[in-house]
Amino acid sequence: MAEVTMRVWRGDANGGDFENYTVTQNEGEVVLDVIHRIQATEAPDLACRWNCKAGKCGSCAAEVNGKPRLMCMTRMDQLPEGPVTVTPMKTFPIIRDLVTDVSFNYAQAEKVPALLPPPMPAEGYRMFQEDVQRGQEFRKCIECFMCQDVCHVIRDHEDNKQHYAGPRFFIRYAELEMHPLDTNDRRDLIREDMGLGYCNITKCCTEVCPEHIKITDNAIIPLKERVVDAHYDPVAWLGRKIRRKTKRSAADAAVQPAP
Amino acid sequence: MTYEHHDYDVLIIGAGGAGLRAAIEAKQRGLKVGIVTKSLLGKAHTVMAEGGMAAAMGNVYPEDNWQVHFRDTMRGGKYLNNYRMAELHAKEAPDRVLELEQWGALFDRTKDGKILQRDFGGHRYARLAHVGDRTGLELIRTLQQKVVSMGTDVFMECKILKLVHDANGKVAGCVAYRRPTGEFITFGAKAIILATGGAGKSWKFTSNSWEGTGDGHAMALWAGAKLIDMECIQFHPTGMVWPLSVRGLLVTEGVRGDGGVLRNSEGERFMFKYVAPMFRAETAESEEEADKWYDDHTAGRRPPELLPRDEVARAINAEVKAGRGSPHGGVFLDIATRRTPEFIRRRLPSMYHQFMELAGVDITTEAMEIGPTCHYIMGGVQVEADSTATSVPGLFAAGEVAGGMHGANRLGGNSLSDLIVFGKRAGAGAAEYVAAGDVAGPMDPAAIEAAIAESLAPFEREVGENPYDIQRDLQEMMQANVGIIRTQSELEEAARQLESFTERVKNIKVKGGRAYNPGWNLATDLPAMITVCKTVTIGATLRKESRGGHTREDYPTADAHLGTFNFAHTTDGGNWDSAIVTEESPILTLPDELKALLEEAK
Numbered sequence: 113m114a115e116v117t118m119r120v121w122r123g124d125a126n127g128g129d130f131e132n133y134t135v136t137q138n139e140g141e142v143v144l145d146v147i148h149r150i151q152a153t154e155a156p157d158l159a160c161r162w163n164c165k166a167g168k169c170g171s172c173a174a175e176v177n178g179k180p181r182l183m184c185m186t187r188m189d190q191l192p193e194g195p196v197t198v199t200p201m202k203t204f205p206i207i208r209d210l211v212t213d214v215s216f217n218y219a220q221a222e223k224v225p226a227l228l229p230p231p232m233p234a235e236g237y238r239m240f241q242e243d244v245q246r247g248q249e250f251r252k253c254i255e256c257f258m259c260q261d262v263c264h265v266i267r268d269h270e271d272n273k274q275h276y277a278g279p280r281f282f283i284r285y286a287e288l289e290m291h292p293l294d295t296n297d298r299r300d301l302i303r304e305d306m307g308l309g310y311c312n313i314t315k316c317c318t319e320v321c322p323e324h325i326k327i328t329d330n331a332i333i334p335l336k337e338r339v340v341d342a343h344y345d346p347v348a349w350l351g352r353k354i355r356r357k358t359k360r361s362a363a364d365a366a367v368q369p370a371p
Numbered sequence: 372m373t374y375e376h377h378d379y380d381v382l383i384i385g386a387g388g389a390g391l392r393a394a395i396e397a398k399q400r401g402l403k404v405g406i407v408t409k410s411l412l413g414k415a416h417t418v419m420a421e422g423g424m425a426a427a428m429g430n431v432y433p434e435d436n437w438q439v440h441f442r443d444t445m446r447g448g449k450y451l452n453n454y455r456m457a458e459l460h461a462k463e464a465p466d467r468v469l470e471l472e473q474w475g476a477l478f479d480r481t482k483d484g485k486i487l488q489r490d491f492g493g494h495r496y497a498r499l500a501h502v503g504d505r506t507g508l509e510l511i512r513t514l515q516q517k518v519v520s521m522g523t524d525v526f527m528e529c530k531i532l533k534l535v536h537d538a539n540g541k542v543a544g545c546v547a548y549r550r551p552t553g554e555f556i557t558f559g560a561k562a563i564i565l566a567t568g569g570a571g572k573s574w575k576f577t578s579n580s581w582e583g584t585g586d587g588h589a590m591a592l593w594a595g596a597k598l599i600d601m602e603c604i605q606f607h608p609t610g611m612v613w614p615l616s617v618r619g620l621l622v623t624e625g626v627r628g629d630g631g632v633l634r635n636s637e638g639e640r641f642m643f644k645y646v647a648p649m650f651r652a653e654t655a656e657s658e659e660e661a662d663k664w665y666d667d668h669t670a671g672r673r674p675p676e677l678l679p680r681d682e683v684a685r686a687i688n689a690e691v692k693a694g695r696g697s698p699h700g701g702v703f704l705d706i707a708t709r710r711t712p713e714f715i716r717r718r719l720p721s722m723y724h725q726f727m728e729l730a731g732v733d734i735t736t737e738a739m740e741i742g743p744t745c746h747y748i749m750g751g752v753q754v755e756a757d758s759t760a761t762s763v764p765g766l767f768a769a770g771e772v773a774g775g776m777h778g779a780n781r782l783g784g785n786s787l788s789d790l791i792v793f794g795k796r797a798g799a800g801a802a803e804y805v806a807a808g809d810v811a812g813p814m815d816p817a818a819i820e821a822a823i824a825e826s827l828a829p830f831e832r833e834v835g836e837n838p839y840d841i842q843r844d845l846q847e848m849m850q851a852n853v854g855i856i857r858t859q860s861e862l863e864e865a866a867r868q869l870e871s872f873t874e875r876v877k878n879i880k881v882k883g884g885r886a887y888n889p890g891w892n893l894a895t896d897l898p899a900m901i902t903v904c905k906t907v908t909i910g911a912t913l914r915k916e917s918r919g920g921h922t923r924e925d926y927p928t929a930d931a932h933l934g935t936f937n938f939a940h941t942t943d944g945g946n947w948d949s950a951i952v953t954e955e956s957p958i959l960t961l962p963d964e965l966k967a968l969l970e971e972a973k
Contacts (some may be wrong), residue, residue: 140617152839156882156883156890162580163414166419168508169413226474232469
């Protein structure tokens with residue numbers, strides 16, 4: 113079987129460098145198989161995250177030849193000839209080797225005001241397929257965070273992490289905004305605190321999404337329209353003032369009792 | 372030594388469906404709840420579940436009800452089940468599914484706007500609530516988002532090494548380490564819920580991720596709880612077989628539920644030859660009859676492809692052995708000739724994706740090559756059905772780590788519903804235990820130090836073995852000797868080899884530091900893997916019959932007497948290399964009204 117040189121970034125927050133490993137590459141293998149072979153033989157302490165090895169959990173995101181990829185879904189035989197470079201995701205702080213600290217994303221998740229549905233009728237809610245379809249597209253997200261990694265708003269500007277939720281959370285907000293049962297209004301929050309306006313629609317996120325979610329076209333653009341309509345439409349503005357509909361926090365939404 | 376320490380009313384180990392559902396329940400009852408997971412939140416093995424969750428809601432077939440679901444579950448389990456668990460599960464699953472929609476889940480819909488339900492093996496009616504073929508993702512994300520919105524403490528990438536008792540033998544907490552830093556951490560808890568999932572990573576061809584090392588099974592055993600039915604391992608009939616690097620990867624049963632059929636190398640739809648007597652009355656005898664059933668369940672009987680998983684896996688095994696297998700040692704799963712490409716892409720998007728990207732196979736035009744893969748362990752910690760309490764005060768277990776619910780074989784779709792039914796019950800059971808007030812005192816400090824010293828020993832050896840070599844050999848050994856078809860001589864060989872694996876684990880050498888070191892993490896997994904493999908092998912040796920997920924070549928039929936009890940294991944000493952003691956534990960007697968339900972079906 114063919115041999116291949118893997119240039120793998122090794123190190124931690126204090127710095128590091130590439131290390132070269134020459135390994136066998138078998139038919140049908142993906143990048144993660146080759147990383148596992150390095151672990152099992154030469155470098156048992158080579159840190160990488162993975163779980164399902166089937167493109168369903170989103171744990172093994174890294175940058176292969178400089179592009180965000182799921183290592184478990186990237187076939188070795190489809191990469192160009194020559195050495196293969198594997199580096200950790202650039203946007204997040206390094207823990208070790210290929211493992212990054214993705215806690216930024218978990219902190220963003222905590223800020224999302226939860227779904228606030230009306231009380232459930234005894235026999236359950238009625239929703240139609242055409243009503244749930246849009247949300248279902250966004251719920252395909254496996255949280256690999258490659259859209260966050262590639263988004264230049266935070267990839268190139270660390271400071272923006274303070275006031276920018278990123279594409280993964282824009283699809284989450286879009287999902288909730290389009291959810292047939294939701295009564296929460298998050299539009300001011302999205303505009304003021306989540307930094308939707310920073311996105312200038314370069315579609316980098318859509319390109320890397322392993323679930324082929326049309327992040328820009330189906331989530332971000334419609335969300336921008338909704339937020340802008342709400343903000344500049346004087347009737348809607350007046351309505352908001354009169355109804356005094358305030359942003360509900362995640363904690364408020366959480367007190368919904370279970371049936 | 373002092374370590375980072377946290378105290379909780381209820382500590383939950385594992386953040387899959389059962390652990391998260393338990394957390395929601397305990398939290399709603401006002402308790403201080405902590406969740407510990409060895410991965411990131413939302414990555415647990417639940418995410419891999421594809422086809423759906425079984426609940427007799429009757430949205431597609433109004434004649435469905437809990438009694439039929441109960442009957443199907445018991446028959447699928449070959450009557451080795453804890454009947455009370457099967458009863459609670461069948462009764463409560465519909466409510467547990469419905470409440471997920473309050474928390475944001477979006478299931479596929481029927482024409483009149485209800486939750487759509489699909490057919491699966493062993494279920495008389497279309498019963499699986501689903502979202503395409505990514506139902507597990509929907510479940511875990513829904514529960515994860517609910518847990519986060521409630522403000523629950525989650526310790527991610529934190530691996531529990533051992534449960535620790537107080538001076539009186541009550542479980543009082545546990546000792547763990549944080550994977551990113553390698554620093555130790557201890558948790559004191561009034562009650563602990565094990566929700567650690569399965570143990571399939573000890574087999575070579577498996578659908579399980581690296582996490583399926585049986586930590587919870589082993590820790591419960593070491594802590595004094597009983598493990599039952601460990602010999603009952605489910606080999607899912609349809610795992611990928613090619614390319615080799617993805618061998619074992621799951622292909623959802625939904626393919627067959629949606630019309631896919633199994634063929635051998637001669638193109639024969641062979642399942643008609645393998646219908647066991649107990650399923651003959653309800654299974655179609657011809658392709659024509661079977662095909663009518665998909666559109667109308669009253670127009671024909673069920674296709675044999677939808678027999679329970681143990682039956683289908685054995686049939687595939689027999690076809691391959693008879694020389695009628697596919698080029699890479701499986702058989703063919705064909706949906707391409709039976710459904711339109713649009714239908715396949717809409718109903719089975721991840722399968723389409725998975726085969727296209729990993730195998731270069733377009734399942735809308737070609738057949739898939741598939742074969743059995745280690746998938747699920749029916750065996751687990753013996754629990755009291757209503758509360759999920761184990762025999763150790765303060766210790767609870769729910770989900771795959773618990774035993775009894777599925778008997779000798781689990782029906783597809785009954786796992787996700789098991790997680791939410793018994794996850795909620797575990798949260799409630801633990802909360803009631805805490806409220807009763809008779810909880811544990813402080814952890815025994817000597818036990819903490821001993822567990823830490825044991826975990827660090829592999830760093831201190833001058834020479835020793837690479838843990839990856841031991842794991843690979845263990846997987847090959849278990850696949851060869853304790854696989855889908857078992858026999859006395861191979862089981863005896865496995866028992867002998869497990870003794871030598873025990874010695875090898877004591878001689879592991881770990882390279883590098885403690886921060887995010889996967890070699891070290893594997894070294895801490897191996898004692899649990901060996902413990903679990905020993906109980907599986909002992910159970911398989913003693914159960915001299917074939918029943919559900921346990922098939923003996925030398926005892927090919929079921930034995931009525933062996934069907935009256937579970938084999939229950941405990942340890943003598945509580946260490947990972949302590950001797951295992953096995954006894955017969957009689958199965959619960961069914962009340963007359965439930966017995967009548969089963970009699971009707973016979």
